[in-house]
Amino acid sequence: MLHISRIDVAYGDLQVLWDVSLEVGPKSVVAMVGPNGAGKTTTLRAVMGLLRPAQGRITFMGQDITQTPTHEIVNMGLCLVPEWRGTFSTLTVLENLELGAFPKAARAKKTESMQRVFEIFPILAERQSQRAGTLSGGQRQMLAIGRALMLQPKLLILDEPSLGLAPLIVDDIFKVIKQISTEGISILVVEQNVNMALEIAQYAYVIETGRIVQHDTGAKLLTDERVRSAYMGI
Amino acid sequence: MKYGGWLIAGVLLAALLVTPQLPFSNNKILTILIQLFIVAAMASSWNILAGFAGQVNLGHAAFFGLGALTTRLMWLDGYPLALSFVAGGLVAALFALAIGFPALRLRGIYFAIGTLALAEALNETVSNILPGNSALPGPQLVSYELPSRYYLALGVVLVVVAVAYWLTQARLGLGMMSVRENEAAAQAIGINAFRHKLWAFIISAFLAGITGSAFAYFHVSYYYQHTFTPLWTFDAVLVTFVGGVGTVAGPILGAIFFVVIRDVLATNLTNFHQVIFGVLFILVVLILPGGFLELWDRLRVRMTNSK
Numbered sequence: 217m218l219h220i221s222r223i224d225v226a227y228g229d230l231q232v233l234w235d236v237s238l239e240v241g242p243k244s245v246v247a248m249v250g251p252n253g254a255g256k257t258t259t260l261r262a263v264m265g266l267l268r269p270a271q272g273r274i275t276f277m278g279q280d281i282t283q284t285p286t287h288e289i290v291n292m293g294l295c296l297v298p299e300w301r302g303t304f305s306t307l308t309v310l311e312n313l314e315l316g317a318f319p320k321a322a323r324a325k326k327t328e329s330m331q332r333v334f335e336i337f338p339i340l341a342e343r344q345s346q347r348a349g350t351l352s353g354g355q356r357q358m359l360a361i362g363r364a365l366m367l368q369p370k371l372l373i374l375d376e377p378s379l380g381l382a383p384l385i386v387d388d389i390f391k392v393i394k395q396i397s398t399e400g401i402s403i404l405v406v407e408q409n410v411n412m413a414l415e416i417a418q419y420a421y422v423i424e425t426g427r428i429v430q431h432d433t434g435a436k437l438l439t440d441e442r443v444r445s446a447y448m449g450i
Numbered sequence: 451m452k453y454g455g456w457l458i459a460g461v462l463l464a465a466l467l468v469t470p471q472l473p474f475s476n477n478k479i480l481t482i483l484i485q486l487f488i489v490a491a492m493a494s495s496w497n498i499l500a501g502f503a504g505q506v507n508l509g510h511a512a513f514f515g516l517g518a519l520t521t522r523l524m525w526l527d528g529y530p531l532a533l534s535f536v537a538g539g540l541v542a543a544l545f546a547l548a549i550g551f552p553a554l555r556l557r558g559i560y561f562a563i564g565t566l567a568l569a570e571a572l573n574e575t576v577s578n579i580l581p582g583n584s585a586l587p588g589p590q591l592v593s594y595e596l597p598s599r600y601y602l603a604l605g606v607v608l609v610v611v612a613v614a615y616w617l618t619q620a621r622l623g624l625g626m627m628s629v630r631e632n633e634a635a636a637q638a639i640g641i642n643a644f645r646h647k648l649w650a651f652i653i654s655a656f657l658a659g660i661t662g663s664a665f666a667y668f669h670v671s672y673y674y675q676h677t678f679t680p681l682w683t684f685d686a687v688l689v690t691f692v693g694g695v696g697t698v699a700g701p702i703l704g705a706i707f708f709v710v711i712r713d714v715l716a717t718n719l720t721n722f723h724q725v726i727f728g729v730l731f732i733l734v735v736l737i738l739p740g741g742f743l744e745l746w747d748r749l750r751v752r753m754t755n756s757k
Contacts (some may be wrong), residue, residue, distance in 0.1 A: 264638060290640030302635025303629050306696075315628045318621070319640040363639060 217242050217401060218263070218294070218371055223272030225255075225262050232394065233269075234428045240371060245393070245403045247417035247449065248433060249410045251269050255426045256406040257299065260375055264296050265289050276371070291319045293370035299379050299406075301360040305349030309340055312348050314361055316366030325368060333362040336392060354385035371402045378409040390416055410447040414438045467603055470597040480596045482713055486669055487593075487603035488661055490705035491610045492682060493689040494698075497659035498614055500687075501696035502623060503650035504630025505554065506562045509569030510686055512657040513542040515576065515678035522674075524586055525667065535602075537662045542659025543652050550651045554644060569680065573628050577675040585671040599668040604663045607702075610657045614698045617653075626650050632698075636674025694743030703742050 225233040231346050233255045237246035239245045248256055261267040263274055265286040274282045281289050285441040313333060317326040337358045343351065345363050348359055364372055374393065377384040386409065392418050394445060397403050407413035414420055415436035422443060430437070469475055469483065495508045517538035524534035549568055556564045558601070586594065616624030619719040625646045628659050662677055686701075693704025712723040738744050 266634070266637070286637045287640045287642045290638070295640070296638045298635060298638055300635075302638060303630050304631035304635070306631060307624075309625075311624060313637070315624060315641065316639055317627060318628075346505075346541075367640060443660060 217277055217355035218404065219273075220259070220263065221273050221275075223259075223262060223274065224268035224329065225258055225267055227258075231270075232349070233262070234306070236272075236423070236426070236428055238431075239423055240404050242369060242402055242404050243397070243400055244419065245405065245417045245434075246395045247420040248404065248406045248423055249412040249413050249420060250401045250423035251447075252422045256423060257375055259423070260296060260373055260406060261406075263289075263294070263373065268445070287319070290367065290426075291321060291323075293367070294373070295364040295367050295369040295371070296356075296373040297360045297364050297375065297377065299376040301356050301405045303348040303351075303356050303359050303363070306347060308345050308347055309351070309359060310344040310430075312363050313344075314338070314364050319367060321387070326366070329366045329368055333365050336365070336395065337362050354381050357381060357385075357389060358392075361389075361396075365396070365401075371404065372396065372447045374403065374405045376406060376408065377414060378407060386412065410443070411438075414443075461485055463608075464503035470486075470600055477596055480600050482709060483602045484596075484600055485706055486709040487607040488665055488668075489665070489685060489689060489709055490702050491607045491661040492658060492686040493693070493705050494607070494610045494614050494703035495654050495661060496683070496686040496692045497695060497697075497701045498617065498657065499650045499654035501700075502614075502617055503626040503647050504633075505650065506558075507565045507645055507651070507654070508680075508683055508687075509565030509567075509572075509653075510658055511678055511682035512565075512569035512572045513546065513658035514662040514665070514682050515572065516542045517659030518666040518677040519576070519662070519674060520659075521663035526584070526587065526590070531667065535660060535667070538663035538666070539656045541660040541664070541679065543656035546651045547648070552686055554647045554651060566680070567681075569678070569683065573675065573678040573680070576678050580674040583671055584675045586646075588640065591670065594670065599664075600730055603664040604665030606657075606660050609660070611698065611702065613657060614701075618698060621647070621673045622649060622706075627696075630756060662696045679696055688727050690741075692727070692730055692734050694741030697741075697743050700741050700743045707742070 219239040220236060222235050223233060224231060224239050236259055238248065248259065249352070250256055258267065262269050265281065265284055269282065273280060276289070276292060276294055279292070292366070298371065309352065313330055314326070317323055317329055319397070322329065339355055340359060340362055345357065348356065353358060376395065377389050380388065390412050393403060393405065405413055405417065414434040414437050420431065420434045420437050421428050422430040422437070430443070467734065469482060472564035492510065492514060496507065500506050520541040521534045524537055525531055553561060553564050553568070617626065625641050628641055629643045629646050637643050663679060689704035689708045690701045693702065694700025708727060711726055715723040715726065734741055740747070
């Protein structure tokens with residue numbers, strides 16, 4: 217459903233992505249792994265229209281979105297949970313979730329989506345009138361994912377969902393990601409926590425210094441010599 | 451808003467409505483209240499763009515000036531007051547729409563500097579084209595009375611506060627606040643950040659415009675340029691911060707404080723109120739970023755905790 221084909225992306229004169237191609241099919245979990253500064257977040261920014269590729273094409277559900285404004289891309293059912301989470305700290309949990317259902321298509325299904333989010337994250341229901349800024353890191357990540365789910369997206373993109381979280385919380389988050397994917401939402405997850413990401417991913421891409429250097433099923437990459445030595449220290 | 455809040459607002463409004471009819475009411479009281487309404491409306495309208503949508507506009511005086519200028523010229527030219535009044539707001543709103551497209555592409559401090567520069571350019575232009583002062587001609591002077599000015603200014607401040615309150619309840623306002631909190635995150639969840647900023651700008655400008663209209667109707671004689679001076683912007687900024695930025699009641703509270711202090715001090719020490727307000731502003735920014743309203747919140751929390 218998402219096709220990134222051969223994009224080059226540059227910040228001004230500084231090129232950071234070369235010939236990156238990636239594909240996410242319907243009802244699948246795809247991971248993109250790689251070290252810091254490899255271009256993972258940049259790829260996602262290009263997909264969301266926050267950056268424009270110099271070369272190449274990005275399509276979503278068969279439609280070219282290479283030049284589409286971000287809010288329209290989101291309207292089409294593609295939603296990003298950024299690595300800095302971007303929850304609105306002075307607004308309440310409830311207001312944050314309501315904002316998630318801002319686009320027209322999502323508005324009609326607001327109550328239904330909210331109920332579902334509260335089922336997945338009961339803690340958010342408990343804390344709905346609390347300001348987002350007073351939540352813990354893990355709760356804030358749940359709120360960010362919950363807010364994205366309010367949109368009832370077709371494809372959910374998660375940028376470093378494990379960043380800065382305690383290992384136990386990371387387990388919880390990945391369980392939820394798995395659960396969401398079984399409900400028919402495709403997921404593209406970008407991670408430095410390679411082990412976790414490859415375990416839940418059907419297919420994965422390894423990106424290094426702006427280039428895709430390897431791609432295969434998650435299971436195969438988990439046992440791959442090179443990946444193991446480079447990313448898991450084994 | 452809680453029951454108590456509505457009650458206080460209702461009593462206050464009733465008192466303000468009957469004030470001109472009361473036996474002890476005099477021109478001095480009405481004049482101070484009109485000034486209070488104008489300062490409160492300026493602060494509250496500035497707060498819609500800065501406090502709700504997070505865009506610090508340092509050229510707010512331009513909209514006040516445009517509203518005042520339009521209304522004054524049309525009204526003295528013989529157009530009905532109501533028409534001149536609405537036109538003042540519309541001209542200000544149209545100006546915001548026109549400069550909003552380029553200016554709102556600027557972020558943070560650059561938007562502040564950009565709007566300040568635009569307002570100053572307008573200020574200079576007006577002082578060159580209309581260097582003189584505008585005095586009411588004979589017929590208007592003969593029929594001049596304060597209560598109608600009072601009610602117009604009161605009406606303006608009520609409209610501004612009503613719009614601000616409505617925004618805190620409406621989707622449009624919630625969208626604005628998400629842009630204030632984190633523009634990139636707002637965009638990432640499908641909120642059109644630019645459109646929300648532009649709406650906030652236009653609404654804020656329209657309200658500043660009709661505040662200017664009320665000023666133009668109120669004053670017997672003033673220099674055209676006076677309404678364009680940056681002081682109108684900075685008073686609104688100070689008042690808003692001291693009262694509580696991003697809230698509905700904050701700018702009103704700040705305005706009451708500002709006008710009272712100004713009036714008390716102006717009779718004794720000219721312009722000393724600015725020093726006091728400057729010091730107060732610094733103190734608020736340093737120790738009470740939420741303004742007086744935060745003080746109130748803290749007191750309330752302390753009281754409920756000690757029970």
